[in-house]
Amino acid sequence: MVATISRWGNGHGIRLSRSVMEEAGLSVSDKLDVIVQKDYSILLRRLPKTKAERFMELFGDYKGDWRCQESDTGEAVGKERFE
Template sequence: MFATIQKWGNSQAVRLPKGVLEEVAMRENDRVEIRVENGSIIISRANKKHKTIEERLAGYNGDYRSAEWDTGSPRGKEVW
């Protein structure tokens, strides 16, 4: 099967036929990973699922303290 790279906004796109997506059990709006291997473009299903709040906080030990930082003096027309 062949396809053509076409302009899509400021990017380029290749349309994937429905039959190809059905063969790999993918559908519209599925999240994918795009990488380059040995000069080829590889598109595969993204294995990362959304983490729960519990999973996100699992490694947190409570010692983080936010602080202010100095961004330097004004250089243009910043509003004070």
């Protein structure tokens, strides 16, 4: 797809076709992270909409054995001791 940079109010913007939006899984009001590479190419990455979506993006493919457990860090020092 070829896009042209246009004036948009006090800024600039490009329009994306419906097919590009659908192919990229984007919808209106999605937030994008814009990354300029060293070769001056531009990478657009959709930011997660929710904390849960961000969590799944980071850890969704984790297959290890995870269990919540307490760890002993030694004797209490200072005011972190609860009684």
